[in-house]
Amino acid sequence: MLRAIFLSLGLLALTACGRSDLEEPPVDLGNFRLGLNIAVADNAEKVPISRTATPDEWEEAMRKAVDDRFGRYRGSKLYNIGISVDGYALAPPGIPVIAAPKSVLVITANVWDDAAQQKLNTEGRQITVWEDAGANILGSGLIRGRDRQMERLAYNAAKKVEEWFQQNPDWFDIPQNAVPAPADMAEDTLN
Structure with a gap:
């Protein structure tokens, strides 16, 4: 019975975690x-x-995530993105609920105006992301392999970089009505 409950929770978590906003505009x-x-x-x-x-x-995981997220933009000006992977933990299998390790990634991001050959941020923006909320109960080591954990962490990191860009509309000439209110923007840690 207990095994069936954990299996059901795992399937539910996998379904919830598979969502991506990349199909949306x-x-x-x-x-x-x-x-x-x-x-x-x-x-x-x-x-x-x-x-x-x-x-x-x-x-490779970070370049793919950045390309998937930022390759969709068709603006008139080129911007270069540099990301340094500072640290990580890819959760090994654990004991559900008791020892459910979670995956985490720490990056530092920078952005340059290509034409001006100028870095736009004075200091690198350090961002910490957790894999996602769906893996909290069981631990991502039980429900995902190493490659899938890396893919989700890189996806979450690229999303946080996009949110950081939105917080700096003057860098990209973002119309004022397109900038979300500060309360709508999350911190630099994504769960």
């Missing part, structure tokens, strides 16, 4: 169009209990 980022998409992970720190991922795997 993108938010207004003014004149933004993706130029260079740079990801580095050579200095990424792994939490000791984590599954292992190579720098190349993290770089």
Whole structure:
């Protein structure tokens, strides 16, 4: 009976976590169009209990997530995005409810105006994201493999970068009526 309950919870969590906003029209980022998409992970720190991922795997996951999210924009000006993977934990399988490890990713993001060859943010924006709420009860190590965890973390990180861009409308000439109210914007940590 207990096994059936956990299986049902796992299936429910997988269904809830599979949603993506990439099929919806993108938010207004003014004149933004993706130029260079740079990801580095050579200095990424792994939490000791984590599954292992190579720098190349993290770089590929981040570039794909950035391209999926920002490649949709067709503005008139190129902007380059640079992301450094600072640290991560990819949850191994655990014991449901008692020891349900969760996956986390820490990145630092920067953005450049390509034509002006100028960095727009004075300091890199550090962002921490958790895999997602659907994996909280069972732990993502039980319901997802390592590659799927990386994909979800990279997706969440790219989404937080997009939200950060919206908080800086002057960078991209975003119309004032397209900027969400500050209360609508989440912190730099995504659960």
